[in-house]
Amino acid sequence: MLSPEIYALLFKALLDTLYMVAVSGLLGTALGLPLGVLLAVTGRGELLQNLAFNRVAGVLVNMTRSTPFIILVVAIIPFTRLIAGTSIGTAAAIVPLTVAAVPFIARIVEGAVREVDRGLIEAAQSMGATPFQIIRKVLLPEAMPAIALGLTLSVVSLIGYSAMVGAVGGGGLGDLGIRYGYQRFLPEVMLAVVVVLIVLVQIVQSTGDWIARRVNKRNLKS
Structure with missing residues (x-):
């Protein structure tokens, strides 16, 4: 049975994890989404x-995607200190989480955009639409269900990464599990951390699936 102190620590660690994942997810999407679109439309024969x-x-x-996350965290410590002023803590953990999220999201978006039916693009071109109009009114709306599912996968990955940064003083649920569950030999704390992470992932996945269905034009028309 967990003590009230552990429950309080667990709640705080959950809030720290949510904060890290939310901020890095938003920043990663803000940078990765346009990068993914650019990767898709600047290829050979593209718009x-x-x-x-x-x-x-x-x-x-x-290069960024192929670097194991825990190595990436250590490798960009100088950059993390430059941005956050420190290399430990919840705020500092957001830097490597964002750096890891951007290329991941970019490739997901690139793949989703490339899957859009070429006939739709050609139809828009035949009506005199500019490349930027095609991107905004054809590519992004048509790719949105796949992008929504991809962003859901990205958030789930960030939850796992946020637990890993606990090994280097990043705070959150991973830090709680290491400090209390592993170092203090309290398996019930480790179990509680795992259960909370599982529930969190399930909520994120279910929400992402719901959003993907909502933005899917085919479902709306049927």
């Missing part, structure tokens, strides 16, 4: 073909 940009951006995205 805004720019192979130099596409290749450089693609390499940078792949």
Whole structure:
């Protein structure tokens, strides 16, 4: 049975995790979504073909994505200190979480945009739509269900990453599980942390699935 003190710590750790995931998710989406669209439309034969940009951006995205998250956290400590003023704590953890989220979201968005029916693009072009009008009125609306599911997957991944930053003093549920569940040999605390993480992931996944259904034009028309 958990003590009132542990319940209080668990609640605070949950709030810290929600804060980290929410802020890094919003920042990652704000940066990753336009980057993903650019990767999709600057490829060979696409609306805004720019192979130099596409290749450089693609390499940078792949380099970040291929770096294990725990190594990324350590590798960008100087950058984290520059942005957050410290390399430990909840606020500092947002920096590597955002850096990890941006390329992940960018590739998801790129894939979703590339899946849009080419016939819709050609139809819009035949009516005189500009590339930016096609992006705004055709590509993004049609790709939105897949983007919503992709962002849901990104948030779920961020929840897991937020637990990992607890190993380097990032705060949140991961930090609580390590300090009390592992270092103080309190398995019930570790179990409680795992249960809270599972419930949190289930809520996020269910919400994301609901949003994807709501923005799916095919479902709305049927």
